[in-house]
Amino acid sequence: MSYQHAQDNWFAAIIIGFIALAVLVNIWRARRGKELYIRRIPGLDAIDEAIGRSTELGRPVTMIPGLTDFGVVAVQALTIFKYITKQIARFATPMRLLCGNPTVFAVAQEAIADAYNEAGRPDLYDPDNVRFLSDRQFAFASGVAGLIQRERVAANFMFGEFFAESLIFAETGNMVGAIQIAGTISFTQVPFFVAACDYTIIGDEFYATSAYLSREPVLLGSLVGQDIAKLLFALTTLGGVIAASIAGTDAPIIKLLGQPGGWEAFWNSVLGGGGQ
Amino acid sequence: MLSVDRRWLYLILFVNIVIFLLAPLRMPASISPPVQKFYDEIEKLQPGDLVMISSNWSASTLAENQPQLEAVITHLMRKQARFTIISIEAQSRDISYRLAERITKEKGYQYGEQWAHFGFVPNLAVAIKGMVTDLPNTIKQDVRGIEVTKLPVVQGVKSLSDYKMIIDVTPSGTVPVWISYSPKNVKILYCPTSVMAAEAYTYLDSGQIKGMITGAKGAQEYEQLLGIKGLGAPFANTISFSHLLIIFFILLGNFAMLMNRLQARREA
Amino acid sequence: MGMITNLMAQQTIWRLPEESRALFATLIVAGAFVLILGLIPVLQTLPPRGRRAIIVTVTFLAGLFFAAEFFLPVDWTAIFPKDDPKRNFLTPAIQPAQNVLQIIGALALGLGTFGLVRLHLRNAVQKRPQWGYSIVLLVSFVVMATLSILNTLAEKEIVERGPVLERAFSILFDYTLVQLDAAMFSLIAFYIFSAAYRAFRIRSVEASILMFTAMLVMIGVVPLGAQISPALPTIANWVLAQLNAPAQRAIEFGVGIGGLAMAIRLWLSLERGVT
């Protein structure tokens, strides 16, 4: 049950094309100056409060982009951290960005240097504050836990993809009384963040975060497109279950909607086996 | 009670586990259908039938996989079946080899004659494909450095399809690999950890897996079927009681919170 | 794949001659270094806009390759009957492209390790507070790196695996590193207890729902639950399969769509993110 190519079921290309269109059209509209709305995400309003407390106490802020390989998720995490770092730079609050993947580390160096530049404080950038600890899951966890306790961090931001180590970070942060905001796409780790952090950003709120923080038209427009895509998924689900109730779960139309190989099955049934 | 130092909680949990590990307490378990199926499949084996055990766990998941492996080997020896073990990395090789050596010695099972350990293969999919076409050349030598062709236990065995059964004892996603690449005539039995079990029910339904022992709980049931005293029962009991402890403390915390609230209301 | 490698093997232009191949290879690699690194002064003359254009183009092309390979039709047998209907003309290049990414990953590991070692070297040299621990880190790094690299080379039969190497590697890896992994992993059991104790309170509707489901499942999945009532495991499994699964799937959908939108923005350099 996996796709090697779009041809395994052209439905994949159609739905991706549709989502891409929805996203791009709305980005275009937003760029042309259409006012766009974004609903409140409470956890994100707390970021400033957390930074403020760190500044007051003079204790560092930690940022952890998870243990993921470099990819879309890691880039989004770093985009969020870049925004936070820009805020931090204004108050000269100390920060530590702790990486568990060397490629993420390399990109993080660039992003953080950029953030200080854009905030007009390149003097505050210290490459040693962006650290690669280990790509070994629990060696990384032990390093983070040790650092959080030793430096008694006042704010801890965790954004990205997390695995079992999530609770080690969150509980250690809780122990030293840090304000903790976590955002993850890993559903299985959300309950632990909910239990141990002050605020948790769940699921694709993670992808909405940068739009929420920066209010950049491109990102807000993209969000509208994403909502349209979700509507499409919801309608497909509704239409699909009704079709499955009438025609049976093995009906070709059901196979067409997402199953690899479903395209041919569908056209064969429609064209009586004459289709390609 | 509300602001109890968490270190007390840690100590209580630790002591709780030590006590229930040492206590000679054996609660009866109800046998679940996948475990019964597992047992029945092994019961069908004839003396001398050949079984491949894939053992891929190491220190972390000891509490779930060790009782499984012990119970399975005990049962195989009781049926006088021959078996070979294979791993995908060095630690699980060492741990399974040591364990099998200990259990077989107790029952007088001969290494090389009735069982052997093939060491570890770095790439499971490639290794299975190789074993299907030419087993001796894929494995080459066993864990003791003896050439496979000189091992009486697999004398004349050319391919994995000469085996009767594959038993996968694992904390990771190796079973789909065995299902995809092993010969269709060889039955697959599965011993996953509790987290991995949920994903395996589809294979069980479709018959791609003939039976399943889930975590320490499943091992406890299996030990009961075999009528032996293994580690499954104490481990499963200890898990039960640590869950009970956590629930007790959650209730306690809520009780304390309600008491505080009542008091605050009275004072107001 | 076999056909492609055969084809590549025939095209001698892509392969160095067998005779004194090592010498040619060394020369070519040296040349490549000179060429690629020599490009830097040229690149440096570019104005900021030109630099940005290069980055945007490279990003787009890298994305285009993988996207095109996925979207282009694979079945060309109508036009070229001898073609393999499971791949298009870009498919054979996927594995090499993945290897390139792997190589860059390995180089990034070098960069990360360099950063780590540099930080602790500075700590040690400047005798910053706690510099003793930095020495511990550096010593264990150097010893383990040596053993690990030797071990890797021994696997490739480039160096001999002596008993000393085997013993030392096994002590540091199997007896120490793996044990540390297991210890750190099991720490979560303590943390899960304290987190549950602290967080599971009847404070709000949401917190109460969270608490009750967690307790129900906790008791339902252990043997004790079945002893209390045979219905408990059934209910726990029903909650996991029927109530948890759709919520999880809805989140997955959102995450997938969010990721897709992000991928499109990154590919087309539409957002000023990290680059």
Place this chain on the structure above:
Amino acid sequence: MDWLQAFLPLNLERLSVWIGVLCTLAIYSLLYRENPIYRFFEHMYIGLAAGYSLGPLGVDILYRYWIEPIWIQGYWAWAFVVPYGMYLYFIFSERYGWISRIVIGTLIGASAGLFFQEFSSRYLPQLNSTLQKPLWVSDANPDLTYGMIINNILFVIILLSVLTYFTFSYEQRGPVKRVAIWGRWFLMIGLGAIFGNTVMARMALLIGRIYYLLNDWLMIRVGGG
């Protein structure tokens, strides 16, 4: 004192147990508080892990994908990959730093391009399996029971309400808001279930460790047997 003789680390096997126990106890000491012993082991741990990675993830990859193809098989075109990747190393330079972004751009572009396949493989089969949930009994699906129907209806309701909660670009009001709140409650059920289910696996880990301490180190038989 046979027991003591067997207990002490007098041979390699016992020594290995003692090292393992020492590591375990040092890590557990973090539960009390951060302390010099933990700190020592933490730094050793990171050093060992960093050193270890260089073998399989550094040398092995470079050898397999770069050295072997060029020097042994003679595919000279690979020669350019490492110098190009080395652009990454300019990251710490203020003047040439931007050069590293070319490589980063390659990586970002590649991960974006790869996402199309990931999206299709990971999410579309899930979408499809959601559709195979008929909402009423009919001749088309003869094997269906009423229990399954109820489960299916629940499944669709939960899925749609949680999906509603995760929309951002408009103000959630009236019935939509109510559905979204329900969605959040369903979400909490899912999260609670995952929490409860994970506890077992984590307890098993700890039990494994304590068994190691009792059985392998102190040589006490577990289970009273």
